[in-house]
Amino acid sequence: MNDQLQIADEVISAIHQVMGLKPIALHEPSFNGNEWLYLKECLDSTFVSSVGKFVDRFEVDLAEFTGAKHSVAVVNGTAALHIALKVAGVKTGDEVIMPALTFVAQANAVTYCNATPHFVDSEKHSLGIDTSKLRDYLINFTEQRSNKCLNKSTGRVIRALVPMHTFGHPADIDGLLSIAKDFNIILLEDASESLGSYYNGRHTGTFGRLGTLSFNGNKTITTGGGGAILTDNTDLAKYAKHLTTTAKLPHAWEYRHDEIGYNYRMPNINAALGCAQLEQLPLILANKRNLFEKYKKAFASVKGINLVTEPNQCRSNYWLQTLLLEESQAEQRDSILKATNDKGLMTRPAWSLMHELAPFHDCPRMDLSEAESISKRLINIPSSA
Amino acid sequence: MNDQLQIADEVISAIHQVMGLKPIALHEPSFNGNEWLYLKECLDSTFVSSVGKFVDRFEVDLAEFTGAKHSVAVVNGTAALHIALKVAGVKTGDEVIMPALTFVAQANAVTYCNATPHFVDSEKHSLGIDTSKLRDYLINFTEQRSNKCLNKSTGRVIRALVPMHTFGHPADIDGLLSIAKDFNIILLEDASESLGSYYNGRHTGTFGRLGTLSFNGNKTITTGGGGAILTDNTDLAKYAKHLTTTAKLPHAWEYRHDEIGYNYRMPNINAALGCAQLEQLPLILANKRNLFEKYKKAFASVKGINLVTEPNQCRSNYWLQTLLLEESQAEQRDSILKATNDKGLMTRPAWSLMHELAPFHDCPRMDLSEAESISKRLINIPSSA
Numbered sequence: 132m133n134d135q136l137q138i139a140d141e142v143i144s145a146i147h148q149v150m151g152l153k154p155i156a157l158h159e160p161s162f163n164g165n166e167w168l169y170l171k172e173c174l175d176s177t178f179v180s181s182v183g184k185f186v187d188r189f190e191v192d193l194a195e196f197t198g199a200k201h202s203v204a205v206v207n208g209t210a211a212l213h214i215a216l217k218v219a220g221v222k223t224g225d226e227v228i229m230p231a232l233t234f235v236a237q238a239n240a241v242t243y244c245n246a247t248p249h250f251v252d253s254e255k256h257s258l259g260i261d262t263s264k265l266r267d268y269l270i271n272f273t274e275q276r277s278n279k280c281l282n283k284s285t286g287r288v289i290r291a292l293v294p295m296h297t298f299g300h301p302a303d304i305d306g307l308l309s310i311a312k313d314f315n316i317i318l319l320e321d322a323s324e325s326l327g328s329y330y331n332g333r334h335t336g337t338f339g340r341l342g343t344l345s346f347n348g349n350k351t352i353t354t355g356g357g358g359a360i361l362t363d364n365t366d367l368a369k370y371a372k373h374l375t376t377t378a379k380l381p382h383a384w385e386y387r388h389d390e391i392g393y394n395y396r397m398p399n400i401n402a403a404l405g406c407a408q409l410e411q412l413p414l415i416l417a418n419k420r421n422l423f424e425k426y427k428k429a430f431a432s433v434k435g436i437n438l439v440t441e442p443n444q445c446r447s448n449y450w451l452q453t454l455l456l457e458e459s460q461a462e463q464r465d466s467i468l469k470a471t472n473d474k475g476l477m478t479r480p481a482w483s484l485m486h487e488l489a490p491f492h493d494c495p496r497m498d499l500s501e502a503e504s505i506s507k508r509l510i511n512i513p514s515s516a
Numbered sequence: 517m518n519d520q521l522q523i524a525d526e527v528i529s530a531i532h533q534v535m536g537l538k539p540i541a542l543h544e545p546s547f548n549g550n551e552w553l554y555l556k557e558c559l560d561s562t563f564v565s566s567v568g569k570f571v572d573r574f575e576v577d578l579a580e581f582t583g584a585k586h587s588v589a590v591v592n593g594t595a596a597l598h599i600a601l602k603v604a605g606v607k608t609g610d611e612v613i614m615p616a617l618t619f620v621a622q623a624n625a626v627t628y629c630n631a632t633p634h635f636v637d638s639e640k641h642s643l644g645i646d647t648s649k650l651r652d653y654l655i656n657f658t659e660q661r662s663n664k665c666l667n668k669s670t671g672r673v674i675r676a677l678v679p680m681h682t683f684g685h686p687a688d689i690d691g692l693l694s695i696a697k698d699f700n701i702i703l704l705e706d707a708s709e710s711l712g713s714y715y716n717g718r719h720t721g722t723f724g725r726l727g728t729l730s731f732n733g734n735k736t737i738t739t740g741g742g743g744a745i746l747t748d749n750t751d752l753a754k755y756a757k758h759l760t761t762t763a764k765l766p767h768a769w770e771y772r773h774d775e776i777g778y779n780y781r782m783p784n785i786n787a788a789l790g791c792a793q794l795e796q797l798p799l800i801l802a803n804k805r806n807l808f809e810k811y812k813k814a815f816a817s818v819k820g821i822n823l824v825t826e827p828n829q830c831r832s833n834y835w836l837q838t839l840l841l842e843e844s845q846a847e848q849r850d851s852i853l854k855a856t857n858d859k860g861l862m863t864r865p866a867w868s869l870m871h872e873l874a875p876f877h878d879c880p881r882m883d884l885s886e887a888e889s890i891s892k893r894l895i896n897i898p899s900s901a
Binding site: 159162468479 | 544545546547551556559564565591592593594595624627628630732734738741762764768769770772773774775777778779783785789853857862863864865866867868873874875
């Protein structure tokens with residue numbers, strides 16, 4: 132009990148040292164640029180809804196920032212995942228590989244396509260999919276038939292592989308790309324948390340056939356609610372735009388829709404906020420990196436706790452600063468969470484692992500021992516830029 | 517050809533008489549109240565996303581305005597329909613009755629539940645479901661089994677009945693309520709177009725088990741993109757809120773979700789706009805009624821065209837002003853649409869009927885001769901408040 136109090140006190144002290152003594156949120160947005168100017172301009176134009184110059188500009192700006200050829204702005208990151216899966220060809224009865232250690236939106240979006248999530252293990256340094264373990268697993272448990280990857284035990288096609296760049300740290304993209312190629316699985320990157328994160332100098336979300344972003348209020352930049360789909364493929368970008376705008380065929384006045392569509396377009400007023408936020412992104416990223424350096428110093432002397440650092444050859448956005456307790460300290464996670472939150476310092480554990488949630492209990496999965504270990508030892512600490 | 521030119525010219529002249537000579541949109545929002553103030557306040561608070569005081573207030577204000585006990589604010593009208601269907605119990609394999617003359621969101625939302633739309637005919641005055649024809653149809657083509665309504669030809673359960681209050685004109689709600697009761701079908705009202713419309717003095721969307729609203733940019737009031745679910749049932753309201761917020765269980769820091777959920781919560785920044793717009797609604801409704809009176813005068817002398825008027829015992833919001841050509845003039849619809857749009861006066865026909873759209877070709881339907889007749893003769897004309 133004394134040990135527990137001691138380590139929790141040390142965590143509180145380290146956070147206080149970096150953030151000051153006041154209560155502090157896990158992550159808050161900052162609006163220090165043209166946010167109000169653009170919102171006002173948008174309102175004055177009366178184009179606040181699904182058509183307008185800000186939504187077009189936001190898409191151009193996002194493509195420019197990330198280096199993707201195309202971006203399609205949508206209402207949120209979940210919608211981006213849903214449509215990316217659809218346009219990539221995920222169909223009823225397919226399986227989609229994703230980490231067990233992820234946010235529930237990924238698994239939900241797969242079920243919206245009437246497909247089944249298939250959970251795989253994480254790698255302890257990047258917190259992303261363990262590609263070496265995944266390759267062995269696929270060799271043993273799948274077979275190729277007509278250039279498709281079949282799950283031998285369920286007989287279903289494994290259509291897509293959706294890594295996440297957890298808390299902004301890029302997953303092993305080279306490993307993922309080579310698995311996608313060798314096993315005929317489509318790579319879609321969930322870059323919801325990694326706007327401003329780079330792998331070998333290239334922006335995350337631009338390696339897979341499509342990538343997705345999120346601009347929820349807790350993200351690096353926000354549009355209130357929002358997301359985007361990134362792709363270099365012009366046909367897929369057009370198709371994503373079509374599906375997100377009720378699949379309406381272009382016509383001056385007719386209302387014809389050629390397939391089941393969605394009302395997923397980002398409203399212009401949310402895009403106005405996004406344009407201003409994107410201008411601030413370089414500064415926000417610099418501040419978040421600076422925060423990491425401060426935490427690094429503050430936690431240097433705290434024994435049994437490691438601050439998660441960007442993987443080799445990667446530049447992380449440090450969206451959420453992350454502590455990993457050593458195995459010997461794992462039992463102290465809850466007392467640290469309680470003590471910090473009681474002090475008004477918002478901290479949180481990893482998400483519940485996907486296979487532990489009722490709706491996904493029966494989904495296929497590999498051995499998940501590393502994800503289980505990480506999830507018991509992980510704490511996110513206040514991370515505002 | 518001379519006749520065609522003549523009637524198109526008369527329509528243009530009548531619109532000019534009411535709206536002036538400048539080009540004019542079909543429907544534009546007006547921001548003459550506290551829109552700026554609330555947006556700025558929302559931005560300054562930094563609570564722009566899924567939590568915040570405006571989204572709570574907007575829900576309270578909506579409930580108060582409509583007289584519903586509860587309202588749940590969501591990202592758009594399609595999401596409202598989807599969740600209303602879910603919480604009402606629409607399941608995979610069910611059928612849902614809706615008009616063929618409607619916006620595609622209704623049919624899409626039913627397919628999101630893996631259910632099948634079943635299209636029924638419209639009544640020529642209200643433009644809503646023809647309840648007398650529907651009753652005869654249900655008597656002949658369905659049977660009751662264990663208090664469920666079975667479609668005799670498909671063997672599927674007809675779970676719900678979703679009328680729309682077309683262009684703001686209330687459908688025959690008494691007739692619908694009695695069908696719902698007699699045939700054990702759940703009534704859900706699509707009130708997307710009828711905020712501010714009343715049936716026997718009571719607000720549309722509050723008669724069914726649930727009702728849905730839309731605040732898209734072209735609606736009577738707008739939140740950029742937005743919608744809401746109305747219900748008097750506290751359990752259903754709670755369930756709707758749960759499903760629209762990723763089905764996350766309340767906890768200070770844990771991320772647990774007990775079923776497949778959705779990211780459908782209305783962002784606070786959109787709700788800020790909504791709060792200001794709702795304050796303006798009485799004025800907007802008065803202006804729209806006034807516009808109807810002006811059009812009534814202007815079109816009084818145009819032969820072969822009738823302006824759609826609110827049904828008996830109803831008060832319509834007159835969201836979109838609507839012309840119905842007499843049968844003898846039906847062939848002139850396209851030349852009127854072309855002539856008005858060429859002059860910069862935005863007009864539009866009815867939506868393509870649902871059963872004429874590729875994704876819904878094979879859905880069950882009754883004889884749709886009135887809907888077909890209406891859709892060939894209908895033109896919406898500029899309707900901004």
